[in-house]
Amino acid sequence: MDLIERLSIIHRERFGIPPLHVVRAPGRINLLGEHVDYNDGFVLPAAIDRAAYIAFSPTTAPHSTLEAVDFDQQASISAETLPTKTQIDASPLPEWGLYPAGVMWALLEAKIPVMPMNAVFASNVPRGAGLSSSASVEMAFMLAWQTLGGWELPPMQRALLGQKAENRYVGVNCGIMDQFASACGVENKLLLLDCRSLEWKTLPLPDTVSIVVADTGVRRKLTSGEYNNRRAACEEATRLLQRDLPHVKSLRDVNAEEFDRLAKKLPEEIGKRARHVVEEIGRVKQAEASLEAGDVGNFGRLMNECHVSLRDLYEVSCPELDAMVEIAQSLEGCYGARLTGAGFGGCTVNLVSNEKIEAFVQKLAKGYESKTGLRPEIYITRAANGAELVE
Ligand code: GLA
Numbered sequence: 001m002d003l004i005e006r007l008s009i010i011h012r013e014r015f016g017i018p019p020l021h022v023v024r025a026p027g028r029i030n031l032l033g034e035h036v037d038y039n040d041g042f043v044l045p046a047a048i049d050r051a052a053y054i055a056f057s058p059t060t061a062p063h064s065t066l067e068a069v070d071f072d073q074q075a076s077i078s079a080e081t082l083p084t085k086t087q088i089d090a091s092p093l094p095e096w097g098l099y100p101a102g103v104m105w106a107l108l109e110a111k112i113p114v115m116p117m118n119a120v121f122a123s124n125v126p127r128g129a130g131l132s133s134s135a136s137v138e139m140a141f142m143l144a145w146q147t148l149g150g151w152e153l154p155p156m157q158r159a160l161l162g163q164k165a166e167n168r169y170v171g172v173n174c175g176i177m178d179q180f181a182s183a184c185g186v187e188n189k190l191l192l193l194d195c196r197s198l199e200w201k202t203l204p205l206p207d208t209v210s211i212v213v214a215d216t217g218v219r220r221k222l223t224s225g226e227y228n229n230r231r232a233a234c235e236e237a238t239r240l241l242q243r244d245l246p247h248v249k250s251l252r253d254v255n256a257e258e259f260d261r262l263a264k265k266l267p268e269e270i271g272k273r274a275r276h277v278v279e280e281i282g283r284v285k286q287a288e289a290s291l292e293a294g295d296v297g298n299f300g301r302l303m304n305e306c307h308v309s310l311r312d313l314y315e316v317s318c319p320e321l322d323a324m325v326e327i328a329q330s331l332e333g334c335y336g337a338r339l340t341g342a343g344f345g346g347c348t349v350n351l352v353s354n355e356k357i358e359a360f361v362q363k364l365a366k367g368y369e370s371k372t373g374l375r376p377e378i379y380i381t382r383a384a385n386g387a388e389l390v391e
Helices: 003-015 095-109 133-149 155-170 177-184 223-241 256-265 268-292 296-312 319-330 354-372
Strands: 021-032 042-058 064-068 073-077 117-123 189-194 200-204 209-215 334-339 347-353 377-381
Touching (some): 003 064, 021 133, 021 177, 021 209, 021 268, 021 347, 042 177, 042 209, 042 268, 064 095, 073 095, 095 133, 133 177, 177 189, 223 256, 223 268, 268 296, 296 319, 296 334, 296 347, 319 334, 319 347, 347 354
Antiparallel strands (some): 021 042, 042 117, 042 189, 189 200, 209 377, 334 347
């Protein structure tokens, strides 16, 4: 039975009627432009064919009742319970409940009406794996409330409200990339976003290659602390560089030559973090030209360079991610491999020639298991549409 059918059955069991609608919002991979969205840089993600799904219907109750099938838990929330992060019976919100509650909070802050609903949701985006499972839940709830509310916001506006929910309600200081990709994804296309102007366009991925996601199975707990700390290092670098370059508003405004000239003035660790950002933004610009010219070879090389930079300069990799990347890069047909998302565990993304793909998947799984003793989950994914009404 597929997920939508299962959700519809559970909706009927819990609420006595079939759902009025079903929405889906995808997770994402990022091909290039890692840890640059919060530096006003350029990113190159794609929404993927794994998503959060919600089956829902309006209710006359004054609150929304949400059932998380993956956790086998329910939570009821309303405008009144939001400030205390509790449910209507005053018990604390479970962690998963922070995402829909955050979305409700961001909508109400923007003076957008939120109609109470009964909802059942589940996701096949692995959690904590760097594939933006939380952004996909946020974008799915945003679309569900839009569908019931009779208002319509452009996808980018929904993404921005989702980011606000995550920054200000959930408490993770993320950039715009994940919510953007989940809201704006386009089937079979990569998305190139300018995180300063929020202008974006699609880029083609040649149809001779596929995207392979390889999950190390490793999940790091400290992620949000480390993430916020990387962000703070970039802000500090900007502040220090402004002494010589007063026009600089973020690392986006520093070019490679200027950076090389001034890097010695920065404390070593801050300098390494900033060098990653400056060079990574440069790589995304080169990648745009490579993709437009159909040069997968060069694009893959840029992905490989990105991994080295995340490992040695930004220091957000881990031994398992490095092992997965090294093995992938040694296999025939692999153009590029690197960690994807925030890092510290989770998944790698690989660009692989269609002709070699089966052997690639098998050899990568075997090689990783014999090196680490862990059995990885490896799958071919494709670029999918952003959040949409399914039924
Ligand atoms: C997480 C954040 C994004 C982005 C990436 C790193 O996924 O949510 O905003 O910063 O890390 O590129």
